[in-house]
Amino acid sequence: MTKTPIEYAEWTTLKTHAQDMKKHTLAGHFANNPARQEELTKTVDMLRFDYSKNHITSETLALFKTYSEAVGLNDLRGKLLGGEVVNQSENRPALHTALRARDPIVSSGGEPVAERVRSERAKLFDVAGKLRAGEIVAADGAPFKHIIFLGIGGSSLGPALLMKALGYSNTSAFDVHIVSNIDGHALMPVLDACEAARTLLIVASKTFTTTETLTNADTVRRWMKDAGVSDLNAHLMGVTAAPEKAKEYGVPADNVLPFAEWVGGRYSLWSAISAPVVFAYGAQVFEEFLAGADAVDQHFAKAPFEDNIPILSACLDVWYTNFWDAQTRGLFVYDDRLGLLPDYLQQLETESNGKDRTQDGQDVTWQTSPILWGGVGTDCQHSVFQLMHQGTHLVPVEFIGTKNADHTESLHHRKLLANMFAQSAALMRGRSVEEATEKLIAKGVNSDTLDHLAASKSFRGDRPSTTILLERLTPRALGNLIAFYEHKTFVAGMLVGINPYDQMGVELGKELATELEGVIAGDTALPEGYDASTKALIDYLQS
Numbered sequence: 185m186t187k188t189p190i191e192y193a194e195w196t197t198l199k200t201h202a203q204d205m206k207k208h209t210l211a212g213h214f215a216n217n218p219a220r221q222e223e224l225t226k227t228v229d230m231l232r233f234d235y236s237k238n239h240i241t242s243e244t245l246a247l248f249k250t251y252s253e254a255v256g257l258n259d260l261r262g263k264l265l266g267g268e269v270v271n272q273s274e275n276r277p278a279l280h281t282a283l284r285a286r287d288p289i290v291s292s293g294g295e296p297v298a299e300r301v302r303s304e305r306a307k308l309f310d311v312a313g314k315l316r317a318g319e320i321v322a323a324d325g326a327p328f329k330h331i332i333f334l335g336i337g338g339s340s341l342g343p344a345l346l347m348k349a350l351g352y353s354n355t356s357a358f359d360v361h362i363v364s365n366i367d368g369h370a371l372m373p374v375l376d377a378c379e380a381a382r383t384l385l386i387v388a389s390k391t392f393t394t395t396e397t398l399t400n401a402d403t404v405r406r407w408m409k410d411a412g413v414s415d416l417n418a419h420l421m422g423v424t425a426a427p428e429k430a431k432e433y434g435v436p437a438d439n440v441l442p443f444a445e446w447v448g449g450r451y452s453l454w455s456a457i458s459a460p461v462v463f464a465y466g467a468q469v470f471e472e473f474l475a476g477a478d479a480v481d482q483h484f485a486k487a488p489f490e491d492n493i494p495i496l497s498a499c500l501d502v503w504y505t506n507f508w509d510a511q512t513r514g515l516f517v518y519d520d521r522l523g524l525l526p527d528y529l530q531q532l533e534t535e536s537n538g539k540d541r542t543q544d545g546q547d548v549t550w551q552t553s554p555i556l557w558g559g560v561g562t563d564c565q566h567s568v569f570q571l572m573h574q575g576t577h578l579v580p581v582e583f584i585g586t587k588n589a590d591h592t593e594s595l596h597h598r599k600l601l602a603n604m605f606a607q608s609a610a611l612m613r614g615r616s617v618e619e620a621t622e623k624l625i626a627k628g629v630n631s632d633t634l635d636h637l638a639a640s641k642s643f644r645g646d647r648p649s650t651t652i653l654l655e656r657l658t659p660r661a662l663g664n665l666i667a668f669y670e671h672k673t674f675v676a677g678m679l680v681g682i683n684p685y686d687q688m689g690v691e692l693g694k695e696l697a698t699e700l701e702g703v704i705a706g707d708t709a710l711p712e713g714y715d716a717s718t719k720a721l722i723d724y725l726q727s
């Protein structure tokens with residue numbers, strides 16, 4: 185059995201250090217070290233990270249460095265990037281970095297990697313070029329206008345994020361609709377908005393077995409048939425790691441855009457899963473996105489611990505969740521175009537690290553992934569920020585914004601960033617009861633209400649945050665950002681001793697849903713083992 189995190193003396197040292205750190209304030213750390221901001225600000229390619237408003241000192245980082253050495257982080261990183269098996273339960277490597285490397289590793293476990301990546305990308309770009317040039321056409325010989333892209337989880341969150349993030353600065357060659365949910369309320373409005381004869385259907389599923397995606401695909405195909413499309417398969421493309429299944433479904437071989445098994449679903453936006461982005465905005469945009477990720481891969485592989493942003497951010501997560509009792513992390517984007525980033529990262533981080541067993545099956549008695557939540561600033565300031573400032577939970581926050589906007593209304597951008605900076609400053613600074621009292625007296629508040637009002641208007645402060653600024657929201661910067669979070673997630677997984685690359689926790693619910701569908705339809709009886717609550721819910725549906 186491998187040693188678990190809590191069995192390391194270095195873990196215990198971190199715990200003791202946290203007790204000591206709780207006696208200090210963020211403001212105190214700044215006062216004690218005039219160079220703090222500079223020391224804790226790191227830049228990589230188009231990203232700037234300011235970690236200085238966190239409850240850490242150089243000692244904290246030194247202790248984490250010692251702990252990471254004890255768990256063998258450098259070797260584990262080497263295994264990941266070298267294409268060794270890091271996903272033990274599924275016995276495969278996690279080679280998403282090969283999809284964006286200028287020089288991908290040649291092979292892994294005897295399988296070609298570089299050659300495969302190049303040929304799959306060449307096919308993606310070739311199909312994109314032909315579609316955009318109107319050389320791949322609909323059954324009636326006219327070009328496609330609409331794209332309905334069906335996929336869920338890792339097979340949709342990435343393209344949806346990219347379409348929105350890059351849509352402001354790039355003109356789309358197609359009217360793209362991404363549908364993930366099996367809820368007909370999601371699909372029907374899309375069908376209403378598209379003309380079947382002009383619609384290309386892309387079915388994206390790594391396994392090509394996912395019920396939501398295939399049910400939606402069947403419905404779209406029926407809609408096309410009902411509308412008189414003569415050759416349904418001419419309107420169909422598949423993106424998958426199971427090409428044979430896609431072909432069985434009817435996707436013509438030329439229309440299958442494959443990717444490898446060793447690309448995890450939530451790491452697949454570097455592959456043909458991003459087909460709608462390439463079709464809509466062109467290959468060059470996608471290449472810049474890949475190059476941005478490659479730049480961060482190089483950084484992750486080579487930068488020393490003290491400067492390595494994925495490693496530092498992972499340490500912060502482990503620090504707060506395990507030693508400061510934080511159960512969640514808030515992530516607020518101050519760029520509307522990044523509105524889907526919190527959703528995207530929720531899958532990346534929580535499906536990767538939300539686990540209660542170690543790699544070798546031991547029970548976890550420490551914390552693994554924090555619950556990631558968040559939204560868009562400034563909107564969230566008028567909803568959940570009350571809890572962030574005065575609530576009873578410690579919520580370490582990440583603020584993400586862009587230095588340069590792509591619109592010309594500088595007033596808006598100035599106000600947006602002023603708000604972002606103000607929030608992190610306010611979370612840290614707080615306001616004492618005395619300060620609140622003074623303000624109230626200045627406003628002429630009378631003594632009857634002064635005390636309780638001053639208490640309500642005070643803020644304990646000392647709440648940690650990290651500020652991440654993109655120089656500009658370009659495809660490259662977005663590649664930087666997502667690759668950063670991928671590596672951060674990997675490192676956090678290694679520090680807490682779990683396998684970030686499987687997701688067995690989603691299976692039980694899927695199995696039961698399949699059983700219950702038959703029961704709800706009245707085709708089968710409710711199997712043994714169900715509870716009275718579930719039975720009553722089904723009875724109610726059938727009544």
Ligand code: F6P
Binds near residue numbers: 336337338339388397
């Ligand atoms: O439900 C979890 C999951 O397996 C994700 O990991 C994955 O991204 C998603 O379902 C979709 O799977 P597929 O691409 O095979 O349809």
